[in-house]
Amino acid sequence: MFDNVWLIPLFPLIGFLINGLFGKKIKNEAVIGGIGTLMIFLSFLVSCGILMQMIGLPPEQRVFEKVVFPWIHSGHFKADMAFLIDPLSCIMIMVVTGVGTLIHLYSIGYMHGEEGFYRFFAYLNLFCMSMLLLVLGSNMLVMFIGWEGVGLCSYLLIGYYFHKKSAGDAAKKAFVMNRVGDFGFLIGLFTLYWWFGSNHNIWTVNFMEIKAASHLLPYGGVVTVATLCFFVGATGKSAQIPLFTWLPDAMEGPTPVSALIHAATMVTAGVYMIARMSFVFVKSPETMMVIAVIGAATAIFAATIGTAQNDIKRVLAYSTVSQLGFMFLAMGVGAFSAGIFHLMTHAFFKACLFLGSGSVIHSMHHALHKIHSHDDAQDMRNMGGLRSAMPITFVTFLVSTIAIAGIPGFSGFFSKDEILWQAFANPYHGDLNIVLWGTGAIAACFTAFYMFRLVFMTFFGESRINPKAKSYLHESPLVITIPLMVLGALAVVGGYIGMPKILGMLPNYFEHWLDPVFALATEYSHKYVSHAAHPSHALEWSLMGLSVVIALVGIGIAFTMYVKNTALPGKFVATFPALHRAVYNKWYVDELYDYLFVNPCKALGQFLWKGFDVVIIDGVVNGVANVVMGFSGIFRYLQSGYLYNYALSMALGVVVMLGYFIFK
Amino acid sequence: MENLNSYLVISAVLFSIGTIGVLTRKNAIVIFMCIELMLNAVNLTFVAFSRHLGNLDGQVFVFFIMTVAAAEAAVGLALIIAFYNNKESIDVDDVNLMKW
Numbered sequence: 003m004f005d006n007v008w009l010i011p012l013f014p015l016i017g018f019l020i021n022g023l024f025g026k027k028i029k030n031e032a033v034i035g036g037i038g039t040l041m042i043f044l045s046f047l048v049s050c051g052i053l054m055q056m057i058g059l060p061p062e063q064r065v066f067e068k069v070v071f072p073w074i075h076s077g078h079f080k081a082d083m084a085f086l087i088d089p090l091s092c093i094m095i096m097v098v099t100g101v102g103t104l105i106h107l108y109s110i111g112y113m114h115g116e117e118g119f120y121r122f123f124a125y126l127n128l129f130c131m132s133m134l135l136l137v138l139g140s141n142m143l144v145m146f147i148g149w150e151g152v153g154l155c156s157y158l159l160i161g162y163y164f165h166k167k168s169a170g171d172a173a174k175k176a177f178v179m180n181r182v183g184d185f186g187f188l189i190g191l192f193t194l195y196w197w198f199g200s201n202h203n204i205w206t207v208n209f210m211e212i213k214a215a216s217h218l219l220p221y222g223g224v225v226t227v228a229t230l231c232f233f234v235g236a237t238g239k240s241a242q243i244p245l246f247t248w249l250p251d252a253m254e255g256p257t258p259v260s261a262l263i264h265a266a267t268m269v270t271a272g273v274y275m276i277a278r279m280s281f282v283f284v285k286s287p288e289t290m291m292v293i294a295v296i297g298a299a300t301a302i303f304a305a306t307i308g309t310a311q312n313d314i315k316r317v318l319a320y321s322t323v324s325q326l327g328f329m330f331l332a333m334g335v336g337a338f339s340a341g342i343f344h345l346m347t348h349a350f351f352k353a354c355l356f357l358g359s360g361s362v363i364h365s366m367h368h369a370l371h372k373i374h375s376h377d378d379a380q381d382m383r384n385m386g387g388l389r390s391a392m393p394i395t396f397v398t399f400l401v402s403t404i405a406i407a408g409i410p411g412f413s414g415f416f417s418k419d420e421i422l423w424q425a426f427a428n429p430y431h432g433d434l435n436i437v438l439w440g441t442g443a444i445a446a447c448f449t450a451f452y453m454f455r456l457v458f459m460t461f462f463g464e465s466r467i468n469p470k471a472k473s474y475l476h477e478s479p480l481v482i483t484i485p486l487m488v489l490g491a492l493a494v495v496g497g498y499i500g501m502p503k504i505l506g507m508l509p510n511y512f513e514h515w516l517d518p519v520f521a522l523a524t525e526y527s528h529k530y531v532s533h534a535a536h537p538s539h540a541l542e543w544s545l546m547g548l549s550v551v552i553a554l555v556g557i558g559i560a561f562t563m564y565v566k567n568t569a570l571p572g573k574f575v576a577t578f579p580a581l582h583r584a585v586y587n588k589w590y591v592d593e594l595y596d597y598l599f600v601n602p603c604k605a606l607g608q609f610l611w612k613g614f615d616v617v618i619i620d621g622v623v624n625g626v627a628n629v630v631m632g633f634s635g636i637f638r639y640l641q642s643g644y645l646y647n648y649a650l651s652m653a654l655g656v657v658v659m660l661g662y663f664i665f666k
Numbered sequence: 667m668e669n670l671n672s673y674l675v676i677s678a679v680l681f682s683i684g685t686i687g688v689l690t691r692k693n694a695i696v697i698f699m700c701i702e703l704m705l706n707a708v709n710l711t712f713v714a715f716s717r718h719l720g721n722l723d724g725q726v727f728v729f730f731i732m733t734v735a736a737a738e739a740a741v742g743l744a745l746i747i748a749f750y751n752n753k754e755s756i757d758v759d760d761v762n763l764m765k766w
Contacts, residue, residue: 643763643764
């Protein structure tokens with residue numbers, strides 16, 4: 003089965019080619035959607051086969067590299083089109099193909115009747131192929147192809163409704179910000195390659211070869227430079243401070259795109275990349291600290307913005323940014339498997355949340371369209387009381403919300419609590435650890451608050467939709483609700499494979515599964531982290547209890563404000579107008595970036611256009627022409643049009659020449 | 667036939683008349699005839715020198731010049747007819763499109 007790993011990216015590629023080249027002619031939506039879904043489902047089956055085979059192997063043999071074909075061999079440099087299968091990439095391909103299949107299926111229903119249906123599925127398949135290349139690549143270059151490919155597909159899909167200016171702008175913003183990150187990724191890659199090559203004559207970009215040679219890397223120094231560059235790449239792709247503002251705007255794309263690309267898979271690429279190179283990152287305590295701080299800061303920063311947004315998808319977008327912050331926090335405190343675990347559970351419940359919001363929007367849009375209303379179908383202020391009209395969507399949405407809020411028994415609790423516990427207990431950053439934990443805990447409280455605010459505003463209370471449209475609200479078709487139910491179920495049970503040891507019911511399969519991948523990183527960390535004084539079980543229990551209390555507090559506040567006493571939010575806004583305005587306007591980060599980067603860039607562009615291009619470049623070109631024209635303006639008077647003038651000048655010329663030869 | 671000078675003088679006079687004609691006349695046919703006059707003045711010089719020096723090379727040149735003049739007359743007359751068809755005139759002052 004391992005030998006067939008190349009089939010996994012190949013199937014979506016075939017789907018992309020079929021739908022991309024012939025989709026316009028096929029026209030039949032069932033065929034186009036069927037091909038797209040089938041292809042990614044086939045990849046899922048192959049991934050399952052690989053997972054089964056890997057489970058059958060003893061842990062130390064769970065690494066396999068498959069060279070599909072030699073790619074670039076030039077001097078010292080060698081990069082093959084090769085795939086790496088280990089427990090980490092195994093989890094990633096399962097998430098990408100599994101969630102991907104469900105979202106493809108959902109899209110058949112959601113995108114029904116859209117113009118460019120085939121285009122959507124072609125891009126979606128291309129995205130899956132790129133993402134699979136990213137997670138399977140056995141060297142940094144293959145990973146980079148995938149890295150760029152997912153960025154491209156993200157751009158294409160955000161701008162899917164390209165006739166809307168806002169969608170085009172959002173797509174460009176996402177692309178440009180990702181490019182900033184990609185630049186960091188490349189510099190990091192070059193730095194690492196150059197250091198190994200020039201110091202130890204190991205010219206390699208292959209992960210396994212770097213891992214084997216990683217004991218040569220110093221602590222800090224050049225590793226800090228390289229890993230910080232890689233981390234810049236990760237912030238771009240995974241929407242962390244400072245490069246996070248593109249993700250909320252990316253909600254201009256169709257909802258399945260938000261679920262697949264901007265919640266479950268692509269945005270986790272940065273987390274995956276750090277996990278993949280954990281043995282390099284952990285060698286730089288400084289970088290680890292930067293990652294942890296940025297992660298925690300993003301988690302709380304985005305969570306605060308999420309509390310004041312009214313667009314249902316924007317709330318989820320900020321929630322995604324915040325949850326990604328949790329993952330980076332985990333990476334930064336050396337809790338790699340907890341981070342990857344949260345990546346997986348987040349993929350389940352956030353995909354479910356996005357698809358659920360898509361189902362709501364679908365129904366709202368339909369109902370508002372029927373009465374020719376131009377109300378915003380995504381604005382939660384137009385919703386309310388949808389519980390009875392859309393029971394399946396409601397239940398799955400509620401389950402996922404409970405999971406993300408961190409209520410025990412649901413997947414989000416296990417993963418998020420593990421991260422918070424490790425942020426507290428892994429003594430990577432000394433006194434900073436308690437700050438990291440505290441920030442994470444407050445962010446978790448905000449998470450519970452804004453998610454339940456969303457649920458209460460959407461599904462509970464009085465219906466605020468135009469009364470005429472109310473009777474048109476209905477549950478979505480099965481093709482939409484089946485993925486919701488599957489993902490909802492996963493949001494509940496997905497956490498049990500990674501249950502913390504202390505709960506004692508099940509061993510933490512997930513951590514053991516990833517042990518071989520992260521063992522080396524943990525070993526390196528012993529150099530500057532002492533794991534000797536392990537906090538007691540009592541402390542772990544009490545922190546766990548505390549985080550449950552925190553989540554309940556968040557839910558309680560949301561309940562009070564949006565169900566019991568709905569006048570409270572208005573009063574709150576009236577009491578703190580400045581605070582509300584700042585949060586509502588996303589802390590003015592976009593405006594700050596406009597001021598700091600966008601406007602200076604525009605001014606520079608204006609100068610280069612009006613100053614340099616028009617005056618200097620055009621000046622030189624036009625100047626040459628003007629000089630020629632000036633001279634010809636003088637000489638053209640010789641061209642009198644009278645034949646005898648020409649004849650006379652010829653005769654005079656002959657006389658002069660003869661005279662010269664005779665009298666010289 | 668001993669006096670080379672008188673031939674050269676006649677030739678020079680003919681050449682000058684031709685040159686002045688080319689420079690002053692407007693009628694294309696007249697200009698053409700003046701050019702023929704210049705060519706034949708030169709021919710006369712060639713023949714006179716040939717005779718004087720006892721060398722036939724000059725007379726060979728004259729044949730060439732007559733051939734070229736014939737060809738030139740054919741092309742020139744064709745041009746003049748084409749021009750006349752367009753402008754109903756053979757005045758060279760009307761051939762003035764190529765000026766500033």
